[in-house]
Amino acid sequence: DAKTTQPTSMDCAEGRAANLPCNHSTISGNEYVYWYRQIHSQGPQYIIHGLKNNETNEMASLIITEDRKSSTLILPHATLRDTAVYYCIVRVDGSSNTGKLIFGQGTTLQVKP
């Protein structure tokens, strides 16, 4: 199973872009990169996913390097409500094709006024 490496914590000023890096050097060709976040006392929330092309939705943008060994989640205008733990996950497809998610420690993003 491909593993991910993220910084433990990051700070960002309110209104500025938050760029959260993730390394996944052992990712295989058919594995997707997923990002979830978890706000205190809530369950994880799906943000975005991608395979090899850059992706954008109403929440964030995902930039994946050409060799797919790393990616960056971008929150273009961070607000205080974006303070959360952000998880970068490579989706596992086992023999039963469960698509279970393997969470690491994540990055704690603190958005400051």
Place this chain on the structure above:
Amino acid sequence: GAGVSQSPRYKVAKRGQDVALRCDPISGHVSLFWYQQALGQGPEFLTYFQNEAQLDKSGLPSDRFFAERPEGSVSTLKIQRTQQEDSAVYLCASSPVGARGYTFGSGTRLTVV
């Protein structure tokens, strides 16, 4: 309902007591997952259902843990003879078949005293 509902929200059990945690997935969602999240850690996979079939239970930590989804909708996670190390937040997630992003509930916080 609009989201994944879990009950109870909080549960305090005496060591050795049996507990049952309930998950109401989004209506029509085929896939259902249970995760365990210890304090300060990322969620860890416990088990996966596709409709009523339990396709993956590789994450269940011991035979004291049992999950069921008899009619392919509501699921119950049962823990027998609870131990202190079972104290954690138990998260349920659901998704339509083939979906990439999962919807998580807010979890049940279990404290074993």
